Amino acid sequence: MTLAWLPPIHPTSIAYRGVMLDVVDQDGKRKFWRGVKTIMQPHPDDIRRGTVAHFILEGSNSTAFMDSSGLFIGVQARANHRNFQQAAVPYALAVTLEVGATVREDIYASVREAIRPRPRVRA
Numbered sequence: 001m002t003l004a005w006l007p008p009i010h011p012t013s014i015a016y017r018g019v020m021l022d023v024v025d026q027d028g029k030r031k032f033w034r035g036v037k038t039i040m041q042p043h044p045d046d047i048r049r050g051t052v053a054h055f056i057l058e059g060s061n062s063t064a065f066m067d068s069s070g071l072f073i074g075v076q077a078r079a080n081h082r083n084f085q086q087a088a089v090p091y092a093l094a095v096t097l098e099v100g101a102t103v104r105e106d107i108y109a110s111v112r113e114a115i116r117p118r119p120r121v122r123a
């Protein structure tokens with residue numbers, strides 16, 4: 001997973017980036033799955049000061065995502081200054097999945113169907 005963002009700037013502060021983003025699970029933590037090792041690039045302390053974060057999740061455990069909740073990956077924002085608490089922060093998140101060779105499903109079609117915007121019905 002790679003996250004990049006353009007935070008608002010506070011030029012008179014030593015921590016001049018107004019907002020910090022992070023990739024989290026449904027509980028707001030970086031603990032995505034049991035038995036998976038997380039490698040962060042750059043170092044976690046540097047991610048707090050930067051605008052790009054790369055997370056590699058490695059493990060040999062298989063995880064099935066069969067229920068309707070599926071795979072949750074959230075982007076969490078934290079304002080470094082009070083005047084940026086309501087600021088809009090443009091960001092991009094890229095996620096790559098590696099699937100075992102024995103999986104007999106069209107992963108692309110499944111993901112496309114799951115994230116496809118649904119039409120709203122108006123009365």
